[in-house]
Amino acid sequence: MDTIIHWLKEVINYFSYPSWSFSMFAICFISALFIRRIWTRQGLVLFLLAVTLGGWAALKDENFNTTLLKPDNAPIFLMVYGFGICLFVAMMQAHNNDRRMEQKLPPAEKETSDQKTWVWPDLVYIELLCMILCTVGLVVWSLTVRAPLEEPANPGNTPNPSKAPWYFLGLQELLVYFDPWCAGVVMPSIIVIGLMAIPYIDVNPKGNGYYCFKDRRLAILTFMTGFFIMWNFLIPIGTVLRGPGWNFFGPFEKWTPHKVVALTNVNLSEYVWVRWLYPMGNWLHLNWMSGGLPVTDNTLSLHNLWQVFKKEFLGIGFLVFWFLYLPGAMARGWLRGFYEKLGFGRYSVAIFLFLTMALVPLKMYGRWLANLKYIVDTPWIKF
Amino acid sequence: MAEPTTTDSAGSKVREEAIARLKAQGAWNTTMDRRRFFSTAAAGWALFAAAFGGLASVFGAFMAPRVDFGKAQTFRAGSPDKFQPNSVSEEFKISEKVWIVREAEKIVAISTVCTHLGCTPNWMGDEKKFKCPCHGSGFYGPRPGVEAGVNFEGPAPRPLERYKISLTADGQLLVDKGQKFQEEKGEWSNPESFVAA
Structure with missing residues (x-):
């Protein structure tokens, strides 16, 4: 029995390493949204029971216990x-309404409205009742649980x-992958502005005043990806899986500051100039190819700008492809109907926000799987 | 001459009726003469100027901050001989926020401020690296072939900064935190940034 439990913990x-856990959570969560039978009262009870029992059983483990039961x-x-x-x-109401509409019935909200x-x-x-209950809850909490204060800051x-x-903790997790200016200033601003822009971008009249899933799949999936998978899943990752030295630790792994992980950033x-073009240039006897990383400094001379561009051509090319080519290609391709409904202006804003959001996990995978540091690394802007 | 439109005449009629009603109630006040208007306005503007002046003076006080400039930016770190080759001294980490690092051929004073977001990294002697607890940035310690303080893992965008270091007349190390040397500006080759050992 002990060996089985030990093996299970291992x-x-x-699989808690984020390239696994993030992928599995994203795939399971998104596919679960489509399965109507999950979103029932029994499903809710089963979900809460599974979380509670699983968490309670895992608390038997000393390392998980100390990590999870911190008052914070x-x-x-x-x-x-x-x-x-x-x-x-x-989701229960959304799937219920979808079924009613399949049976040509009005949504359930119509009957009460x-x-x-x-x-x-x-x-x-x-x-008023909610307010009183929340206040009572906060008072009881603050009386019974001691504030996790530590010694004076040093x-x-x-x-x-x-x-x-x-x-x-989700933001702190982003700061690991992006330049501080990018993760601390630009992305939070885009998130706030993007959320404010939703009512102006969304022209789909379906779902006004009632829950539904089938008629608003793209909108719901996008929001769920941004909110549940990227924002909320990163919070438990930061809580449970990030230990000393901000290294990844499995939930049953002991937090030791001396964990050594090969993380040297590239x-x-x-990758382009040293790992790919250098050996290729040597093989083909092409000097311009095997020259290694182009030398740059932080002046604004034309020569240096050209050197920076030469050094970062693939990253810049990728961003141009991502933000300038992809929106057009998608408007002609699988988002054609979406483009026609929204018009050029709305579509541009929506697709910019969507692609920016999609770029975030892409770079995180780059770090997890290939130790990718910057896609574009200029002396002034690092991304 | 165009006839006044019906809306206009209707509007002015309504207005006159309202004024008449107010006059009948004694609520239509036309007693303010020119003198009273000017004195009221002058008092109002004086109040506004006083309030604004007060605000401006409070704001102006910020221009001369009452700063405690603290202790001197320079400190003596003792004789160079007490630092072993390829070692990191944490003697001045808390008091001066400086690591005295002796590489193979030179002694440097490295700032303990992480170049990512300013936490204080920990020196991991076994792993020979500085590791920041906030976002996991790692910097090389003194080891053959690399400069101490160069970032190699985690999000830090540039190497740890170095401070001016020199020898006093009586052979002690003198660190001046008023002047810093950054690798990305090519300043580490500046002879003021290290002491040959």
Whole structure:
């Protein structure tokens, strides 16, 4: 029995490395959205039961126990259960309405929306109750759980690992893969502006006032990918799987600051000029090819700009392809209907936001699988 | 001459009726004469100027910050002989935020501020690297073939910075944190950035 459990833990540790766990979570989550039979009351109970039992059984492990039961992690429990319940309630109604519409019935909301109810007292009483319950909950929590305070801050000694508040762990995870300016300023701004732009981009009248999945697949899948897979899954990753030295640790692995992982970063330009073109140039006896990485400095002279461009041609070419070629190709291809409905302006904004979002996991995979540091590395802008 | 449109005459009629109603109630006040208008306006503007002046003076106070410039930017690190070849000294990590690193041929003073987002990396003696606990940036320690402080893993965009280091007349190391040397600017070859050992 012990060997089986030990073996099981090793397997889970192995597959928790994000290139595995992220992929598996994304694939399972997205395909699960399509399976109607999951989104029922029984499904909700089973989901909560599985999470609770699985987590409870795993707490028997000393390492997992110390990681998970840190007082900072209480909101993570709330998040997992809260999001689970909200997701189930929404998807349950969405699939229910899809079925009703297949049977040529109006959505379930139509039946209640014909009977109007008063804001006062019907709605306001519910809100008041929620407010009181939340306050009571917070008071009890703050009385019973001690604040996880540590010794006074010392600039000469950063705690290892040093973690952001739980709701920022997704951002902290992004900071590992991108330049601080990019992950700390540009991407959060794009996220906020993009969320604000949704009502102006979305012209699909279906789903106004009622839940549905079938008529809004692209919108729901995009949102779920951004919110659940990329934002919310990265929070537990940052909580449970990131240990000392910000290395990846399996949930049952001991957090030791001396874990050695071969992580030496390589820029795309180094792959191109050093690993690919250099041996090829030697073989073909072409001097311009085997010259290694073009030498650059941080002046703005024409020569240096040309050298930077030469060094980064593949990365720049990739970004041009991604942001200038792909939108047009998609508008002519599988997003043709989408393009015609939205028009040029709306489509451009929507596809820019979509492709930017898609670029984030792409670069993360680059880091996980090939230690990719920067796609484009100029002295001024690093991406 | 164009006739006034019906809307206009209807509008002015409504307005006159409203004024008449207000006059009947005693609420239509036309008693403000020119003198009273100017004195009220002057008082109003004086108040506004006073408030704005107060705000401006508070803002102006920020122009001369009451700064505590703290202790001197230079410190003596002792004799070069006490640092072993290829070693990292953490003696001044907490007090001065500087690692004194002796490479094979030179002694350098390395800043303990991570070039990613400013946490303090840890010196991992066994792995011979500086590893930052915040986002996992790694920097080489002194080892053959590489310069100490060069970033090689994690998100840090550039190597750790070095401070000016020199020998005093009595043969002690003197570190000046007022002047820093960055590798990406080609400043590490500057003779002020190291002391030959």
